[in-house]
Amino acid sequence: MDYETAWRRSVDEPEAFWGEQARLIHWDTPPQRILDDSEPPFRRWFVGGTTNLCHNAIDRHLDARPDQLAIVAVSTETGITREITYRELHREVNTFAASLQELGVGKGDRVVIYMPNIAEAVFAMLACARLGAIHSVVFGGFAAHNLALRIDDAEPALLICADAGMRGGKVIPYKPLVDAALREAKAAPPRVLIVRRGLDPDMDTVPGRDVDYATLRAKHADAHVPVIWLESNEPSYLLYTSGTTGRPKGVQRDVGGYAVALALSMTTIFDLQPGQTILCTSDVGWAVGHSYNVYGPLIGGCTAILYEGLPTGPDPGIWWRLCETYGVRTMFSSPTGIRVLKKQDAEWLKKYDLSALKWIFLAGEPLDQPTYAWLSEGTGKTVIDNYWQTETGWPALSLMPGLDLKPVKPGSPGFPTFGYRMRVIDEATGEEKAPGEKGVLVIEPPLPPGCLTTIWRDDERYRRSYFGHFKTLLYSSLDWAVRDADGYYFILGRTDDVINVAGHRLGTREIEESVATLGAVAEVAVVGVTDELKGQVPAVFATVKQGVTDDPRDVAQAMERRVVELLGGVARPGCVYVVPALPKTRSGKLLRRSLQALMQGTDPGDLSTLDDPNALEDIRRAIARGPHCGARQAP
Ligand code: AMP
Numbered sequence: 001m002d003y004e005t006a007w008r009r010s011v012d013e014p015e016a017f018w019g020e021q022a023r024l025i026h027w028d029t030p031p032q033r034i035l036d037d038s039e040p041p042f043r044r045w046f047v048g049g050t051t052n053l054c055h056n057a058i059d060r061h062l063d064a065r066p067d068q069l070a071i072v073a074v075s076t077e078t079g080i081t082r083e084i085t086y087r088e089l090h091r092e093v094n095t096f097a098a099s100l101q102e103l104g105v106g107k108g109d110r111v112v113i114y115m116p117n118i119a120e121a122v123f124a125m126l127a128c129a130r131l132g133a134i135h136s137v138v139f140g141g142f143a144a145h146n147l148a149l150r151i152d153d154a155e156p157a158l159l160i161c162a163d164a165g166m167r168g169g170k171v172i173p174y175k176p177l178v179d180a181a182l183r184e185a186k187a188a189p190p191r192v193l194i195v196r197r198g199l200d201p202d203m204d205t206v207p208g209r210d211v212d213y214a215t216l217r218a219k220h221a222d223a224h225v226p227v228i229w230l231e232s233n234e235p236s237y238l239l240y241t242s243g244t245t246g247r248p249k250g251v252q253r254d255v256g257g258y259a260v261a262l263a264l265s266m267t268t269i270f271d272l273q274p275g276q277t278i279l280c281t282s283d284v285g286w287a288v289g290h291s292y293n294v295y296g297p298l299i300g301g302c303t304a305i306l307y308e309g310l311p312t313g314p315d316p317g318i319w320w321r322l323c324e325t326y327g328v329r330t331m332f333s334s335p336t337g338i339r340v341l342k343k344q345d346a347e348w349l350k351k352y353d354l355s356a357l358k359w360i361f362l363a364g365e366p367l368d369q370p371t372y373a374w375l376s377e378g379t380g381k382t383v384i385d386n387y388w389q390t391e392t393g394w395p396a397l398s399l400m401p402g403l404d405l406k407p408v409k410p411g412s413p414g415f416p417t418f419g420y421r422m423r424v425i426d427e428a429t430g431e432e433k434a435p436g437e438k439g440v441l442v443i444e445p446p447l448p449p450g451c452l453t454t455i456w457r458d459d460e461r462y463r464r465s466y467f468g469h470f471k472t473l474l475y476s477s478l479d480w481a482v483r484d485a486d487g488y489y490f491i492l493g494r495t496d497d498v499i500n501v502a503g504h505r506l507g508t509r510e511i512e513e514s515v516a517t518l519g520a521v522a523e524v525a526v527v528g529v530t531d532e533l534k535g536q537v538p539a540v541f542a543t544v545k546q547g548v549t550d551d552p553r554d555v556a557q558a559m560e561r562r563v564v565e566l567l568g569g570v571a572r573p574g575c576v577y578v579v580p581a582l583p584k585t586r587s588g589k590l591l592r593r594s595l596q597a598l599m600q601g602t603d604p605g606d607l608s609t610l611d612d613p614n615a616l617e618d619i620r621r622a623i624a625r626g627p628h629c630g631a632r633q634a635p
Pocket of ligand 1: 364387390
């Protein structure tokens, strides 16, 4: 079938289209109704059907492919590679599930997982899914405060962590961060399950609370734990993401819709049949990691390579070497990952046999032309940009080489995928923009299967943050976009105060709030500025309280340290400026966009509402002098 016919059917006849796709997965009880759209903006897919993500990811394949590799967990940090077949994965996940049961975890309980990109993180996720427990994986790069916020929102029955991760040869202990988070959290779980990798022999344990997984693993080595069948719309997992306030949003995913959407995407978008291999360089802590390191490939009967390490470690050929060794057909990475490689010798792209590799997908942030050209010319492979959000759970805009590949237009993630009826509309009037005109990218409800069902325990916030922007009920992506005359979409950045650092979404408010916890700081504004490697980095502008006489460089360094301490290395500011005043309107609103424009050397816009016209001049001078902390040059 061609793309246009399939896509049109998916939006014009959603029940017929998705009813057929439902057959891609196993149901214990078939759905009684394909779509219940009676209470928009909420919608329910495959109503009454019961299924289980773990069963579809593992048990369903045991007859056809027990000895095929399911997960290859490669760590260039520890030097260990683990090749795990579907049969072995089944055993490990049953053992893990039995261990969770012993700790009292059951259906509907939340389990926070704070682990590096290792096989046990996958076992833990699948074990939760098997039991109908709701996992919430928190990216290992987040610091204790971030973890505490997520714990308080999810109110977990258990936290699972590793003793440590590693990055660039350095051990990063996780357990002290967990301990700090649990001291800060109001809803600390009674138990912590620890996977000891032997990386932190001096790790402290809390008697009565901390449990060593090795003991439970030995005890439940032969366990068989029946799957718990869940109604299609029950929650499978929560994944927190940044919004415009300091409080992260718990994106809630369902079971049946997610499984069906992933199964369909594996063949049509990622062009992968059972038995084929995908290398996804994401981390299980992100949406891409959930969908294409774990659930998508396994539901599709594929082999997934999980990678712990730097793109350049031990050398910049590592990803291509993995492609050769495991016959990778589809690779999925991010523009930042490729920009890291681009700084290295291009000869690394030629060293390995990439004959099995067909497609390189990149997502998470805008794909710039030089990076696209370097990768596609250097490898000779088709590079496919795809656009999605934590909320969508799978690509919303992409080309579909598994169906029919349209010509690549560099800079464009292509066309809407199944079930996405998209429009580009005027921010103020809500009217449709003409081809070539910039507007806000919106999705007409019902959202397709796989997208978030709500924000955890906050239906009102779901309604308000996504559907409250226009007179009619439309999901706002909060991204600017343009559609060209051929129907290709181009994404032009966020409409809100969210920035994208190395493909990861960060709320500038979260960073401002952490800087503001320093006693010396009076006011602070954070904006995203272009960075050659990471796409964007946070730039911090702050004023100090009257009477503070410390050297501005010391204050700036303290701000940087505080952000890393509270939010983690992902949020590390690229530059910090201590300035006399921040630009504000007469009504006191911070003019972040003017700050951003000054940083980028572009027009700061209409300044007639400015309270103190000198403020911008002072900032212009501060930028020209260079930051008090960080390496950024003046534009
Ligand atoms: P996250 O939820 O962290 O995956 O971030 C989603 C945001 O990343 C989107 O709202 C976009 O701003 C940005 N994004 C994701 N994919 C792309 C892409 N292919 N091109 C441009 N921006 C993208």
